[in-house]
Amino acid sequence: xxxxxxxxxxxxxxxxxxxxxxxxxxxxxxxxxxxxxxxxxxxxxxxxxxxxxxxxxxxxxxxxxxxxxxxxxxxxxxxxxxxxxxxxxxxxxxxxxxxxxxxxxxxxxxxxxxxxxxxxxxxxxxxxxxxxxxxxxxxxxxxxxxxxxxxxxxxxxxxxxxxxxxxxxxxxxxxxxxxxxxxxxxxxxxxxxxxxxxxxxxxxxx
Amino acid sequence: xxxxxxxxxxxxxxxxxxxxxxxxxxxxxxxxxxxxxxxxxxxxxxxxxxxxxxxxxxxxxxxxxxxxxxxxxxxxxxxxxxxxxxxxxxxxxxxxxxxxxxxxxxxxxxxxxxxxxxxxxxxxxxxxxxxxxxxxxxxxxxxxxxxxxxxxxxxxxxxxxxxxxxxxxxxxxxxxxxxxxxxxxxxxxxxxxxxxxxxxxxxxxx
Numbered sequence: 001x002x003x004x005x006x007x008x009x010x011x012x013x014x015x016x017x018x019x020x021x022x023x024x025x026x027x028x029x030x031x032x033x034x035x036x037x038x039x040x041x042x043x044x045x046x047x048x049x050x051x052x053x054x055x056x057x058x059x060x061x062x063x064x065x066x067x068x069x070x071x072x073x074x075x076x077x078x079x080x081x082x083x084x085x086x087x088x089x090x091x092x093x094x095x096x097x098x099x100x101x102x103x104x105x106x107x108x109x110x111x112x113x114x115x116x117x118x119x120x121x122x123x124x125x126x127x128x129x130x131x132x133x134x135x136x137x138x139x140x141x142x143x144x145x146x147x148x149x150x151x152x153x154x155x156x157x158x159x160x161x162x163x164x165x166x167x168x169x170x171x172x173x174x175x176x177x178x179x180x181x182x183x184x185x186x187x188x189x190x191x192x193x194x195x196x197x198x199x200x201x202x203x204x205x206x
Numbered sequence: 207x208x209x210x211x212x213x214x215x216x217x218x219x220x221x222x223x224x225x226x227x228x229x230x231x232x233x234x235x236x237x238x239x240x241x242x243x244x245x246x247x248x249x250x251x252x253x254x255x256x257x258x259x260x261x262x263x264x265x266x267x268x269x270x271x272x273x274x275x276x277x278x279x280x281x282x283x284x285x286x287x288x289x290x291x292x293x294x295x296x297x298x299x300x301x302x303x304x305x306x307x308x309x310x311x312x313x314x315x316x317x318x319x320x321x322x323x324x325x326x327x328x329x330x331x332x333x334x335x336x337x338x339x340x341x342x343x344x345x346x347x348x349x350x351x352x353x354x355x356x357x358x359x360x361x362x363x364x365x366x367x368x369x370x371x372x373x374x375x376x377x378x379x380x381x382x383x384x385x386x387x388x389x390x391x392x393x394x395x396x397x398x399x400x401x402x403x404x405x406x407x408x409x410x411x412x
Contacts, residue, residue: 035241117382118324162390162398165383170372173379176323177371184368192368196406 011112012072020058020068022048027065031115036066036122066119067127073109073116074134080105081141091149092203095167098145099197100190102171106178107186113175142168146201156202167197217318218278226264226274229254233271237321242272242328272325273333279315279322280340286311287347297355298409301373304351305403306396308377312384313392319381348374352407362408373403 008021011028015021026048030039041062045055059065084098106113120131142164149155157163170193184192195205214227217234221227232254236245247268251261265271290304312319326337348370355361363369376399390398401411 034243037240037244158401159398162395163402166376166399166402169379169383170376172382173375176378177375189368192365193372195364196369196372199405199408200402202405 011109015068015072019050019054023050023055023058024065024069027062028069028111028115031066031069031119032111036062036115036119063122063124063127066115067123067130069112070116070120070123070131071127071134073112074131074138077102077105077116078134078138078141081138085141085145090154091145091152092154092198095145095149095155095201095203096194096198096205098142099167099171099194100187102168102190103174103193104186104190106171106174107189110175110178110180113172117172117175139164139168149201149203154203163201166200170197213317217315221274221278225256225260229256229261229264230271230275233268234275234317234321237272237275237325238317242268242321242325269328269330269333272321273329273337275318276322276326276329276337277333277340279318280337280344283308283311283322284340284344284347287344291347291351296360297351297358298360298404301351301355301361301407301409302400302404302411304348305373305377305400306393308374308396309380309399310392310396312377312380313395316381316384316386319378323378323381345370345374355407355409360409369407372406376403 007028008015008018008025012021012024015024023044027039027044029047030043034043039062041055042052044062044065045052048055055065059068080101081098084094084101087094087097089097120128123131143160146155146157146160146164146167150157150160174189174193178186178189198205213234214224214231218227218230221230229250233245233250235253236249240249245268247261248258250268250271251258254261261271265274286307287304290300290307293300293303295303326334329337349366352361352363352366352370352373356363356366380395380399384392384395404411
């Protein structure tokens with residue numbers, strides 16, 4: 001339980017109360033181990049050391065808990081992207097920050113990032129639409145920055161949509177293979193990936 | 207059933223008899239819809255229009271069917287990579303072919319590729335080790351080609367392992383987002399990605 005509590009505080013500092021955070025961490029653990037569909041609300045409440053009734057106080061269903069994990073994950077990613085895109089510097093400097101922090105987020109929070117990326121399809125339709133809208137905004141921000149860089153002569157790109165998608169795709173796939181015991185830290189990986197991303201966009205990383 | 211049969215013939219032309227292929231396609235469909243853990247052998251045999259007994263003639267368990275999908279997927283990918291790496295041309299030409307065909311494979315077979323990439327952890331330990339060994343060989347081939355390109359002065363790369371992993375990662379993530387109805391064909395996507403990959407490796411795609 002202490003490990004779950006620490007993880008929950010790190011992942012969702014803004015979710016209140018702490019019990020809801022603990023249930024989300026327990027859900028994450030169950031979804032990661034056995035997948036969303038094979039997980040019951042009883043599994044989640046047991047993993048959180050609570051009764052099923054206590055779960056329903058915070059989440060009306062298993063789907064509502066999944067939605068909260070996926071929605072808040074996307075909102076955190078959108079905030080990371082927004083901060084980078086609207087920050088200081090030319091498009092290359094801002095793209096470096098975007099690639100660094102986007103990659104770092106996916107490595108550091110790989111368990112959440114996996115659910116965020118791969119369990120989307122399990123969401124009820126209305127929830128799914130909310131998340132797809134957040135995704136579109138994330139992709140739009142990345143495209144706008146690439147387009148701005150092309151206009152400024154900093155990037156040279158054949159297809160802006162394809163290149164921006166590749167930038168994000170590279171960071172998202174980190175969630176699939178990254179593990180805590182790896183010798184490259186999330187921050188160091190972010191720096192490596194920023195170099196690769198700038199090169200993909202035809203900019204000199206140096 | 208006809209759709210499943212066609213898909214099965216396309217995906218596993220070498221698997222005999224056709225009934226085994228049909229069961230693999232049915233398993234794929236169930237795993238994609240509800241995840242491996244929530245799928246029963248009864249779900250799979252029903253999706254294939256067979257009895258559970260008929261399933262056990264070909265696969266002793268659900269895990270054995272998953273293993274066959276994941277193992278044969280990895281062997282197909284290894285063959286794609288091998289063909290590119292040992293083909294004609296300088297390291298850049300061979301890397302172009304690797305990126306093109308690796309990406310095309312993941313786009314064209316995105317349903318299989320998802321199970322291959324994301325359901326690994328569900329395999330029993332011995333099966334998992336077989337697949338991890340195939341993965342290592344795929345990664346090794348990519349690393350060797352990058353290293354050869356660096357030695358030949360065609361590529362300029364800071365960290366060979368990180369760069370080769372990024373090359374494969376970009377292609378694997380295609381399985382997550384690619385859908386059949388997209389306007390970019392698997393082949394066209396492969397060509398776009400080959401340009402991006404060569405740039406990541408510091409080679410001029412032109």
